[in-house]
Amino acid sequence: MLQNERSRSPECAREKLDQYVECMNGETTLRPAARQCGVSLDTSFHLRHRLMALVENDSYGQLSGxxxxxxxxxxxxxxxxxxxxxxxxxxxxxxxxxxxxxxxxxxxxxxxxxxxxxxxxxxxxxxxxxxxxxxxxxxxxxxxxxxxxxxxxxxxxxxxxxxxxxxxxxxxxxxxxxxxxxxxxxxxxxxxxxxxxxxxxxxxxxxxxxxxxxxxxxxxxxxxKTHTFSIEGFLDQISIHWAYQHIT
The missing domain is CATH 3.30.420 (Nucleotidyltransferase; domain 5)
Known part of the structure; x- marks a missing residue:
């Protein structure tokens, strides 16, 4: 469960995490993201970093030419x-x-x-x-x-x-x-x-x-840089990580 969200159910925390994806377009800082999602600044920080951590080591193909x-x-x-x-x-x-x-x-x-x-x-x-x-x-x-x-x-x-x-x-x-x-x-x-x-x-x-x-x-x-950002595309990318975590 997310920090500063301990009183909420796991389903609610997951809902906020999914909602926060809208703020992962690279054009939203922490405070506006917190207001948009109705969470504290501290929670905004942890939501961002949880999502960033999922794609941190992803590779999108070899360089060529x-x-x-x-x-x-x-x-x-x-x-x-x-x-x-x-x-x-x-x-x-x-x-x-x-x-x-x-x-x-x-x-x-x-x-x-x-x-x-x-x-x-x-x-x-x-x-x-x-x-x-x-x-x-x-x-x-x-x-x-x-x-x-x-x-x-x-x-x-x-x-x-x-x-x-x-x-x-x-x-x-x-x-x-x-x-x-x-x-x-x-x-x-x-x-x-x-x-x-x-x-x-x-x-x-x-x-x-x-x-x-x-x-x-x-x-x-x-x-x-590698993708045209969309909420659906980002959710698809991180869902691969969530599925892998549950399988393992």
């Missing part, structure tokens, strides 16, 4: 962590500091690497990484790109032998030298556009998310 891979970075965040100090007190102290100190503090926040790979048919693979390395990228992409495909990426030490290890054709672009397109068709503009869209959605629309939930939001965004 011309694929692109690149990394982007998010600042480490503990948003919503009630164990941290009162943010008002923390903010009051920061207001007494100089602008330079604020800038230095922001720059010192750890960066969390996120890998995104996609093809020209809107298939997406993503992962939060511990670090950008050949080994970690290989582990995330192994078996996810159809044999015979071409993988485009920029010149980075971690990418140097990546395509070889994955048995793919490599097309390396030296972005630092202004190389944007190779042979007229090979580029990483598709994946970089996805990075921009992802950051606008997470940092702009949602005002950031806690790092511990970042992979969950990646999975939700991947679903929205």
């Amino acid at each position: 011309i694929a692109e891979e690149d990394e982007t970075f998010f600042h480490e965040s503990h948003k919503g962590d009630r164990k941290l100090q009162n943010p008002r007190k923390r903010g009051a102290r920061s207001q007494r500091k100089s602008r330079n100190t604020k800038t230095e503090k922001k720059a010192s926040v750890p960066l969390i690497p996120v890998m995104v790979a996609c093809d020209r048919n809107h298939h997406v693979i993503d992962a939060v990484l511990k670090k950008v390395s050949t080994e970690e990228l290989q582990s995330q992409l192994e078996g996810q790109i159809l044999a015979g495909s071409t993988l485009c990426f920029d010149a980075h030490l971690a990418h140097e032998h990546l395509a070889e290890k994955l048995s793919l054709t490599a097309k390396t672009l030296v972005s630092s030298s202004g190389e944007r397109v190779k042979e007229g068709i090979y580029h990483i503009q598709t994946v970089n556009a996805y990075h921009s869209e992802l950051k606008r959605w997470i940092n702009g629309f949602f005002k950031g998310v806690a790092t511990k939930y970042l992979q969950r939001y990646l999975g939700w965004k991947r679903y929205l």
